[in-house]
Amino acid sequence: MSETPALRYVPALRVEGLTKNFRTTTALDSVYLDIKQGEIVALIGPSGCGKSTFLRCLTWLEHPDDGFIEVAGQPFGRERHGAVVRRQTPRQIDRIRPKIGLVFQQLNLWPHLTALENIVRPQVVVLRRPREEAARRARELLTRLGLGDRADRYPHALSGGQKQRVAIARALAMDPALMLFDEPTSALDPELVGEVLAVLRQLAEAGTTMLVVTHEIGFAANVADRIAFMDKGRIIEEGPARQLLDAPRDPRLRNFLDLVLSHRDAPIASQN
Numbered sequence: 001m002s003e004t005p006a007l008r009y010v011p012a013l014r015v016e017g018l019t020k021n022f023r024t025t026t027a028l029d030s031v032y033l034d035i036k037q038g039e040i041v042a043l044i045g046p047s048g049c050g051k052s053t054f055l056r057c058l059t060w061l062e063h064p065d066d067g068f069i070e071v072a073g074q075p076f077g078r079e080r081h082g083a084v085v086r087r088q089t090p091r092q093i094d095r096i097r098p099k100i101g102l103v104f105q106q107l108n109l110w111p112h113l114t115a116l117e118n119i120v121r122p123q124v125v126v127l128r129r130p131r132e133e134a135a136r137r138a139r140e141l142l143t144r145l146g147l148g149d150r151a152d153r154y155p156h157a158l159s160g161g162q163k164q165r166v167a168i169a170r171a172l173a174m175d176p177a178l179m180l181f182d183e184p185t186s187a188l189d190p191e192l193v194g195e196v197l198a199v200l201r202q203l204a205e206a207g208t209t210m211l212v213v214t215h216e217i218g219f220a221a222n223v224a225d226r227i228a229f230m231d232k233g234r235i236i237e238e239g240p241a242r243q244l245l246d247a248p249r250d251p252r253l254r255n256f257l258d259l260v261l262s263h264r265d266a267p268i269a270s271q272n
Helices: 051-058 090-099 113-126 131-144 160-172 188-205 215-222 241-246 251-267
Strands: 013-022 024-035 040-044 064-071 078-083 084-087 099-105 178-180 210-213 225-230 234-240
Touching: 013 051, 024 051, 024 131, 024 234, 051 099, 051 178, 051 210, 064 251, 084 251, 090 099, 090 131, 099 131, 099 160, 113 131, 113 251, 131 160, 160 178, 188 210, 188 215, 215 241, 225 241, 225 251, 234 241, 234 251
Parallel strands: 040 210, 040 225, 099 178, 178 210
Antiparallel strands: 013 024, 013 064, 078 084, 225 234
């Protein structure tokens, strides 16, 4: 009897040699990263190291200069045909892009639309989902994220944490294979940070695949399955979250963690 061939492992995200240059500056320098389905990866690193550019290239909001991206096994942006590399058409890119949900630092909610309509509109326009179905999905997500009573409010009438949750609901409504978060707590007042981190923990418990750019080392340690450290446009070290934080191998990562943790633990100077 012939043996059944092994099933091919298909990660939620596969990145090979992703490169991006801005004139004479190399923002991404041959980045490699795999993310398993259902895995939470925290991406950490100093300001200006390329983390946000990486997320924008993953969604083709910035066009990479080289490298390859696969989303749930599908090539995205550029694809290989033997020795030939071809860039996909805008239509092909737009067809795959909704599989990646990106929550920006700036949130980018439409100010003239209610929270509900901010979530409904992309489903109708991009996914061609019937409006009743899109509204039902939007209300389910708002309720799940604790905003069921805020559906008819406009962004100006929502707190920072509430707007962040609307943006998360909008991305989830597209049923993505992967969620990307760009510093989800950076624009929030300190008392709202815990609120949004609790939502991310809820998503993690539900098995949502996530790549989270964050400076919240505690969140990375307690929620992420794996941490990747980026410096000067490259992923220098990655591994299980606790292992990487407790025993970093690369001196740049050790210095970064020493700086971040000492800053977090520093006493607040008293004012006289």
